[in-house]
Amino acid sequence: MTEHTVWQPTSDVAERLKTLRHQVWQANMDLEHHNLVTFTWGNVSGIDRDSGLVVIKPSGVKYEELSAENMVVVDLHGEIIEGDLNPSSDTATHLELYRQFPEIGGIVHTHSPQATAWAQAGTAIPALGTTHADYFYGSIPCTRALSDDEIANDYELNTGKVIVETIADSEVLATPGILVKEHAPFTWGKDADQAVHNAVVVEVVAGMALQTLQINPDVRYINQALLDKHYLRKHGANAYYGQHQSSKK
Amino acid sequence: MTEHTVWQPTSDVAERLKTLRHQVWQANMDLEHHNLVTFTWGNVSGIDRDSGLVVIKPSGVKYEELSAENMVVVDLHGEIIEGDLNPSSDTATHLELYRQFPEIGGIVHTHSPQATAWAQAGTAIPALGTTHADYFYGSIPCTRALSDDEIANDYELNTGKVIVETIADSEVLATPGILVKEHAPFTWGKDADQAVHNAVVVEVVAGMALQTLQINPDVRYINQALLDKHYLRKHGANAYYGQHQSSKK
């Protein structure tokens, strides 16, 4: 990508990147505010679809040292466009998701403990109630394990590929998160803020689901009609939750 | 309800509504203070019985943006009497409870995690100790599941109806809360503040009950004499807990 060594954004792109840097920085700080991260174990990115540029957290930098200015800008091939720091070690995973899912605008990765326990267990989080159904239209899936070869070569890229493989048959924004087996959750959304929102949801419903099964090991998957009702009263043309125009009578 | 389009409260009603708006706003903030809500997943309402007007949280508004002024006033038929925002999407549930239970003055709905786990498990929370008995005169019941038809049509109203159906044989203020199956808890009380208080109790005893059963799966329901003693030392004519007049010797 040698054409980028003298890269100069147009003023439009520069303006949008400035806004995106701030959004991505804020979303990273929100991760910590929601108690989803220990040390530096989490990262958020956001994409400017017009230019194909991605803003992402630098690798291993403490949250209190993060700023809009030290976020790293990479292109969809992983070239650093702006920034002096290494981008997140998980950058290749984020980029694969952006390349394959044009609907998504922000991605989050955490090791939030309750969701990570489900990932370590290699088990999808079943939809057991309306809290889950308000955000996920079905189970929160868990990927297969990566093969030794997929781990040894291009590990982070292959992590992205196994996510894409697992999500393939779903509508990506109706399943806005996943557990990577033996690893931890990734979530996404229309933008970085919504991806953070979904990271919180995954952590909360992960904890609720374990407790539910401890109370009643025979619990059934939520009634499909109730799943439909809750998901659709918050999403789509007929949503009526909140202050959206579509919900005004 | 076209007669309300030019609705003008009397000065008495206006004064009481002003007080009630403040109480309901405060009760909503207390929900967050007690860590019962994630994002906007909770709502509180209160009723002025003389005018039949209900003050309720607007739908999907962040807690930090709530104020006494942006609470929504509806009548018992669901017509918006004052307010520019949509009321909580659960308003029809609240209104059904106010219509059927004249004793109650405030209602709370949350997705607090431990109580929600019991709701997802479809299991009543058994009375296992005095913490529970101080507030609930018996188990915290769990409703039956709604039918597909009840979900598809007038879902929120039917949620209220299934609560009423389940509580029917109890004294409503002696069972000041319930779990809606596959959903989450609702609680109530003489006013909004007491409903919040009971929402905290349900969350705490939900967590205690699961741990109790994990320690001793054979635990028995609390001795009835102890349930009576604790409930009645806090409630009714012979109460002697706290600084109530009836407890002065």
Add this chain to the structure above:
Amino acid sequence: MTEHTVWQPTSDVAERLKTLRHQVWQANMDLEHHNLVTFTWGNVSGIDRDSGLVVIKPSGVKYEELSAENMVVVDLHGEIIEGDLNPSSDTATHLELYRQFPEIGGIVHTHSPQATAWAQAGTAIPALGTTHADYFYGSIPCTRALSDDEIANDYELNTGKVIVETIADSEVLATPGILVKEHAPFTWGKDADQAVHNAVVVEVVAGMALQTLQINPDVRYINQALLDKHYLRKHGANAYYGQHQSSKK
């Protein structure tokens, strides 16, 4: 106790009571600081052994409204000596312990959730590690259930009696706490501050013990030699933990 209606403390007693009021108020506030109380579900008392006067939290008053001045002073028969508020509804329990155990100077009652779960389970907390052994020289016992008659008449006094009955064969300061079956923990110590300290210990080891048994249901009671070592390195003539004189070489 009509002789107390014109009770005037000597200046010595007045001075000591002033100090004790402050200590008991502070200890009550510490309960909340250590997250052991929800609402007003906890109380601390302390005794001045020379005068036989007990300072105790008023019943049902919010923590933020407590002060050294509104603590209630009662004698060992339960007569209110100073104070306009009702003393804790559990006062009779505290007094029975003070009467039967001259070694103790402070008592705490809470409904802290993990300890309460063990009490509801009716199960003593076994000594499974050194955290426990540093404070309790053996299991944290659980009382038998009270009979219906003991509940119906003089309930709080009988709660004290069943604690005394259960502790009878132990050295009371080496078993500085107990679980009352289907109810919650009581702890004590040389003074109110130490009783609060032990209330924290009971809550912490209650949580650890449940997790220990979940990891390994076959776990054995701690090696007696290790229990002896840890208890005795903190207590008694040969203690060498901390900055006590006896621990200086």
Add this chain to the structure above:
Amino acid sequence: MTEHTVWQPTSDVAERLKTLRHQVWQANMDLEHHNLVTFTWGNVSGIDRDSGLVVIKPSGVKYEELSAENMVVVDLHGEIIEGDLNPSSDTATHLELYRQFPEIGGIVHTHSPQATAWAQAGTAIPALGTTHADYFYGSIPCTRALSDDEIANDYELNTGKVIVETIADSEVLATPGILVKEHAPFTWGKDADQAVHNAVVVEVVAGMALQTLQINPDVRYINQALLDKHYLRKHGANAYYGQHQSSKK
């Protein structure tokens, strides 16, 4: 060690000790900041390898009363070189580790609840995911129980010896922590700060591991290739996580 009674550090040593006192004090405060300690149940030490002097927390002093100045300096034989307070009662354990493991520069001991539960259970924490693999190159081991004789005589020294015995076949910085059976965790690192970091990791993965096994009791040990990948992308010559030079391309 009578030669130390008139001990005067060279100016170089004095300067390094001043820095180390500050680091060890800060590390002790970080333990509390990370919610790993209740009361005074935790201690951190650091060593200056050139002089063989160890800075350690005084025994039983409240965290708010700690300062760089009241840290205690001991030599590797346990003689107090500087300080008016008793050093931690666990000093002999720390010293044995420093003597046997020249690679380590800081040590932490806590009773953090989830790790302590595994220690009480007498069970190594299996490596179940990448959160664990990022820091520990294999299970977090648990020592055998000490014999009655090892407990009765030189208990704290023998605690160090059983740790050394258990770690013997591992690379000590690749297994930077251990559970002492029926007791609690010890962790270490290149310096005091890294030892604190590892104490947090042990607590977090302890909680995740229990939840993982509750979700799926049949879960397998993490794929060895994934363990290798995660451990080695953060450690060693080919590390590429964070902003280390070795990770710059």
